[in-house]
Amino acid sequence: MEEELYVPVGICLAARVPVRALHVLDAHELGINAVRFSSSCNLLATGGTDRSIKLWDVKAGMLHNRGTLDGSNEGITSIEFDQTGTRVIAASYDKSALFWRLDDSAPKLTLTGHSRKVTAAKFKCSLRQVVTGSADRTVKIWDLHRAACIQTIEVLSYCSDVVCSEHVIVSGHYDRKIRFWDSRAASCTQEVPLQGKVTSLDISTDHRQLLSCSRDESLQVVDLRMNSSRICFRAEGFKCGCDSTKAIFSPDGSYLAAGSADGAIYIWNVNSGNLETRLPDMHSSSINAVAWSGSGEYVVSVDKSRRAVLWSGI
Incomplete structure (x- = not known):
């Protein structure tokens, strides 16, 4: 298969x-x-409360609209491209996840089965499968070829985000815990307690470090090779603007980035633990999510009042 x-x-x-x-x-x-x-680094997707996903080409320091992916009945909560950059999976408030090929604005598949909103949808390492997390306290694994759920894991609490590798799924929760699951046995292998609701998770490109953002206004990095090793990142002025504020690694794993309720982007140096920079003034409302291009050249931030900002280090 292609x-x-x-x-x-x-x-x-x-x-x-x-x-x-x-x-x-x-x-x-x-x-x-x-x-x-x-x-590809030059293609961006944004998902909004207006139920649409918009595609943008990054050219000459600007975002140029390339088209729209329709089909969701309610707002979009998360987006991910597959490794080829030709397919998109998104989670929605309408209790489903939707799957598109970029050559068609209509979804190829709609994955239904959750009883509350789907907060996250991610491709597994095998491009045949997708993992979704939901407010209904379950994580589901889906076979895209069959358009069917092949496994449901009861994860004990409202699931705000998921990340995954081949046989491990990591879920973040409103009960202030991160849980690690063996997807082959649907069993929890470890719990990591935090001090606030988990709003997002991210995994470094080399799959060695896990990043969490939580409502105690902190980011934490867990070394997945030594799970007892955790580093906490805070900054004066940084505050999560909502229960789904998304924080990310830079593509080289050297920095962390997150948007704040004050409309600024905060970027920390992973090695020093210190705040590297604060980027204010471009957003007049809380920043919900940020993305860093795979080339390391661009950052895009988006907010709850519909604004997107393209940033560069040049």
Whole structure:
């Protein structure tokens, strides 16, 4: 199958810390909840409360609208591209996840079975499968070829986000815990307690570190090779603006980025533990999500008042 072919992915050797805004625009009709770059680095997707996903080409320091992916009955909560950059999975408030190929604006599949909103949808390492997390306290694994749920894991609490590798699924929860699951046995292998509701998770490109953001206004990095090793990142002024504020690693794993309720982006240096920079003034409302291009060149931030900002380190 075409989608099963091995796809080489470029490695970012050194991400640039953004210093200035190149382009500011009202990208949606309502607030924007999610943003993600494809592996090609020049294609961006944003998902909003207006039920649409918009595709953007990054050219000459600007975002150029390339089209819209329709089909959701309610707002979009998360977006992810597959490794090929040709397929998109998104989670929705309408209790479903939707799957598109970029050559068609209509969804190829709609995955239904959750009883409450779907908060996260991620491709597994095998491109045949997708993992979803939901407010209904379950994580589901789906076979895209059969368009069917092949496993449901009861995860004990409202699931705000998921990340996954081949046989491990990590879920973040409102009961202030991160849980690790062996997807082959549907069993919980570890719990990591935090001090606040988990709003998002991210995994580094080399799959060695896990990032969480939580409502105690902190980010934490867990070394997955030594699970007892955790580093906490805070900054004066940083505050999660909602229960789904998304924080990310830079593509080289050297930095962490998150948007704040004060409309600024905060970027920390992973090695030093210190705040590297704060980027204010471009957002007048709380930033919901940020994305860092795989080349390390661009950062995009999106907010609850429909604004998107393209940043660069040049």
